[in-house]
Amino acid sequence: xxxxxxxxxxxxxxxxxxxxxxxxxxxxxxxxxxxxxxxxxxxxxxxxxxxxxxxxxxxxxxxxxxxxxxxxxxxxxxxxxxxxxxxxxxxxxxxxxxxxxxxxxxxxxxxxxxxxxxxxxxxxxxxxxxxxxxxxxxxxxxxxxxxxxxxxxxxxxxxxxxxxxxxxxxxxxxxxxxxxxxxxxxxxxxxxxxxxxxxxxxx
Amino acid sequence: xxxxxxxxxxxxxxxxxxxxxxxxxxxxxxxxxxxxxxxxxxxxxxxxxxxxxxxxxxxxxxxxxxxxxxxxxxxxxxxxxxxxxxxxxxxxxxxxxxxxxxxxxxxxxxxxxxxxxxxxxxxxxxxxxxxxxxxxxxxxxxxxxxxxxxxxxxxxxxxxxxxxxxxxxxxxxxxxxxxxxxxxxxxxxxxxxxxxxxxxxxxxxxxxxxxxxxxxxxxxxxxxxxxxxxxxxxxxxxxxxxxxxxxxxxxxxxxxxxxx
Numbered sequence: 522x523x524x525x526x527x528x529x530x531x532x533x534x535x536x537x538x539x540x541x542x543x544x545x546x547x548x549x550x551x552x553x554x555x556x557x558x559x560x561x562x563x564x565x566x567x568x569x570x571x572x573x574x575x576x577x578x579x580x581x582x583x584x585x586x587x588x589x590x591x592x593x594x595x596x597x598x599x600x601x602x603x604x605x606x607x608x609x610x611x612x613x614x615x616x617x618x619x620x621x622x623x624x625x626x627x628x629x630x631x632x633x634x635x636x637x638x639x640x641x642x643x644x645x646x647x648x649x650x651x652x653x654x655x656x657x658x659x660x661x662x663x664x665x666x667x668x669x670x671x672x673x674x675x676x677x678x679x680x681x682x683x684x685x686x687x688x689x690x691x692x693x694x695x696x697x698x699x700x701x702x703x704x705x706x707x708x709x710x711x712x713x714x715x716x717x718x719x720x721x722x723x724x
Numbered sequence: 725x726x727x728x729x730x731x732x733x734x735x736x737x738x739x740x741x742x743x744x745x746x747x748x749x750x751x752x753x754x755x756x757x758x759x760x761x762x763x764x765x766x767x768x769x770x771x772x773x774x775x776x777x778x779x780x781x782x783x784x785x786x787x788x789x790x791x792x793x794x795x796x797x798x799x800x801x802x803x804x805x806x807x808x809x810x811x812x813x814x815x816x817x818x819x820x821x822x823x824x825x826x827x828x829x830x831x832x833x834x835x836x837x838x839x840x841x842x843x844x845x846x847x848x849x850x851x852x853x854x855x856x857x858x859x860x861x862x863x864x865x866x867x868x869x870x871x872x873x874x875x876x877x878x879x880x881x882x883x884x885x886x887x888x889x890x891x892x893x894x895x896x897x898x899x900x901x902x903x904x905x906x907x908x909x910x911x912x913x914x915x916x917x918x919x920x921x922x923x924x925x926x927x928x929x930x931x932x933x934x935x936x937x938x939x940x941x942x943x944x945x946x947x948x949x950x951x952x953x954x955x956x957x958x959x960x961x962x963x964x965x966x967x968x969x970x971x972x973x974x975x976x977x978x979x980x981x982x983x984x
Contacts, residue, residue: 638744
């Protein structure tokens, strides 16, 4: 794909090709003018990451799908405020994450969230010995158990970085914070994760 | 106490957890969303924040919110400002309601603690004239999160004509420029530079109505001042604060210096 020449605006995405930004720009532009088919294409493109983001926050499939749907609808009506050429994905995720957080709050404060791993794995750990595979599995369980108990914000920042591979710039938009803050928020979240896992402190 | 994983081991475990989570199957979303946007949007929908919560605002207050989403208003604002070529994105604004009715602030009514959590940039004033806010609204729907602190009645401050509020403080990440503020000033309004705790600010006197500022991406945005009175606006770090109240400049400056 040809690099898209555009004026560099302070804050604009200049790195990576996440979400094929060229096509997104066109879809967003058409959606702004009321092209609902164009918006449906955007939804199809980002529905998975939106629902997954919501799931990490709510731990509930149903709430996650509701939040994602609501987020997409609200995003559609907020398109007039979306700056043309800006990356769509992190802007959308911020809206979806807010919806998910609202739903989680409405369900009442519960100390843990029902996240679980699917029984079927993407691929067996064939490169590992049985002991190695068992150790890897034990580590995953430990990490997940800790993540269930964490605050939503921490869980979300960890998910953006390690589950969904958002760039630092995208995370800043998705978390509505300054770019410099992303690193510190992430390292604090990791620190709190380690504490929850009851690790021996680093000496 | 358990074994401490190395950073790379923790990263790998996290990545693997992310690959294995029991995520929802989201294949039906496009159809569901398309169905919802196909239907004409109810005129009250913009401000009912979520289905699980009761509606926050009365019907009267929500009438004109969708009008500001139309592109015509945007170009009209650009014409007004003689800033053609710059996109101006109006923040949906609402007409005033009579005193006593629920307040027409966009966003969600939350506690101060919750607002702090959602808007970590929030600066909480410690002015004896104001005390703690009576209502706090957080609006995350726009380009940048916005917090409104509402002060209903305070001794020594005349309540605003239409909303009957003593003061309103609006905080958001953005920046102000004298040129932009001056553009919105009508014939009777004056814009006076001031200094607050060493920071730059402006005193807008004469019942200014519109307010233009830059959001963190550098776009010019438009907001409507809710209380017909004077306005003090200033910058503290990355946050712009706006104090609307029928008070003198000295009173406003005194209140503003108590923010930290």
